[in-house]
Amino acid sequence: xxxKKNLVEQHNPTGKIALDPEKAExxxxxxxxxxxxxxxxxxxxxxxxxxxNGSLTEEEIEKVGEALMNLExxxxxxxEVFNLNDDDLNIDLGPLGNLM
Amino acid sequence: xxxxxxxKELIYLYAFIPTQEYEENKLTDIKGIDPDYSIEFYVFxxxxxxxxxxxxxxxxxxxLQKKVEDMKWLQEKAYHHHERMNTLHNTYTVMPLKFGTxxxxxxxxxxxLAEHKExxxxxxxxxxxxxxWNIKIFTDKKAFIKEVKENSSxxxxxxxxxxxxxxxxxxxxxxKLKDFIEKQADKxxxxxxxxxxxxxxTFSADTEVxxxxxxxxxxxxxxxxxNGAYLFPKDKVEQILQFISEEKDKAEKDGSSFKFEITGxxxxxxxxxxxxxxGE
Numbered sequence: 001x002x003x004k005k006n007l008v009e010q011h012n013p014t015g016k017i018a019l020d021p022e023k024a025e026x027x028x029x030x031x032x033x034x035x036x037x038x039x040x041x042x043x044x045x046x047x048x049x050x051x052x053n054g055s056l057t058e059e060e061i062e063k064v065g066e067a068l069m070n071l072e073x074x075x076x077x078x079x080e081v082f083n084l085n086d087d088d089l090n091i092d093l094g095p096l097g098n099l100m
Numbered sequence: 101x102x103x104x105x106x107x108k109e110l111i112y113l114y115a116f117i118p119t120q121e122y123e124e125n126k127l128t129d130i131k132g133i134d135p136d137y138s139i140e141f142y143v144f145x146x147x148x149x150x151x152x153x154x155x156x157x158x159x160x161x162x163x164l165q166k167k168v169e170d171m172k173w174l175q176e177k178a179y180h181h182h183e184r185m186n187t188l189h190n191t192y193t194v195m196p197l198k199f200g201t202x203x204x205x206x207x208x209x210x211x212x213l214a215e216h217k218e219x220x221x222x223x224x225x226x227x228x229x230x231x232x233w234n235i236k237i238f239t240d241k242k243a244f245i246k247e248v249k250e251n252s253s254x255x256x257x258x259x260x261x262x263x264x265x266x267x268x269x270x271x272x273x274x275x276k277l278k279d280f281i282e283k284q285a286d287k288x289x290x291x292x293x294x295x296x297x298x299x300x301x302t303f304s305a306d307t308e309v310x311x312x313x314x315x316x317x318x319x320x321x322x323x324x325x326x327n328g329a330y331l332f333p334k335d336k337v338e339q340i341l342q343f344i345s346e347e348k349d350k351a352e353k354d355g356s357s358f359k360f361e362i363t364g365x366x367x368x369x370x371x372x373x374x375x376x377x378x379g380e
Binding site for chain 2: 051064066068
């Protein structure tokens with residue numbers, strides 16, 4: 001719990017992933033969360049595409065939809081735990097624009 | 101033969117101005133981008149090139165490519181370029197050239213001038229008695245999204261439809277609705293900006309719509325939704341500033357989040373392309 005409080009106090013969003021040795025824990029959490037969020041969004045988009053083009057049965061839509069909803073809720077919880085917001089999980093890819 | 105060390109100076113070119121205006125009012129003793137040299141005015145018929153000698157060791161193409169990576173150097177020199185352009189712009193009709201326009205020698209410069217003489221003359225005519233102004237509009241996109249969410253009857257209808265669906269389907273429909281709301285908000289914002297732009301167009305001799313900057317560049321906490329360069333006739337500027345100020349008041353009164361940023365007059369950077377391939 002104390003570790004979490006510490007993170008909260010030190011957190012200062014810069015739009016960059018902090019890999020300062022002193023704050024390695026914080027930087028690592030952000031990095032891992034960013035990758036998870038990227039994968040989650042990819043899965044979500046792919047599922048949406050399949051729902052749209054009718055390649056899923058009613059039952060499958062129901063199952064995937066519920067699973068994705070739970071996943072989204074879980075992500076929100078984790079973001080809160082690590083005191084990260086949506087902007088923190090975005091990566092600036094230079095000329096390619098933002099990741100999300 | 102081995103390549104010899106080139107000790108000859110290069111020519112850094114700032115701008116073209118009409119010779120007639122130069123003859124009427126000659127500026128002198130202006131320090132150049134290379135502080136060891138002053139700005140010179142090369143008269144070629146009716147066109148005068150404003151330039152400055154620069155050392156080969158600092159401004160040769162291959163050196164310059166390296167130097168622009170040095171932010172401190174670049175900032176200092178770009179600022180100088182901008183400042184000198186303003187000085188020229190205060191006195192003459194200026195056709196500004198991009199930062200880092202360099203010629204090997206006077207003959208090359210003269211060749212370019214000869215080739216584009218007609219175009220340069222046309223640009224002078226187009227720029228005469230006109231000023232470039234930049235108008236940016238900012239808005240809080242989140243406020244717009246909220247507004248659409250709360251007040252659109254279409255959205256309300258869809259929300260109701262979604263409520264009747266099963267949990268899994270709801271997830272996908274909610275995502276679609278979120279996209280729809282965002283697009284709707286974008287449409288509303290575009291509609292407003294375009295209506296302002298259309299009115300500004302009626303005053304303008306020329307316009308150029310530029311890319312919106314991201315928050316990281318603007319340093320603001322709202323979003324840029326319009327970025328336009330306008331070439332206004334000098335005698336209309338007061339009227340235009342009045343128009344913008346009225347629109348500002350209107351936006352404020354309506355409680356909308358639109359904010360205006362108007363800057364100028366600038367040297368006509370966006371309306372000075374003399375080569376037919378267009379601007380940047």
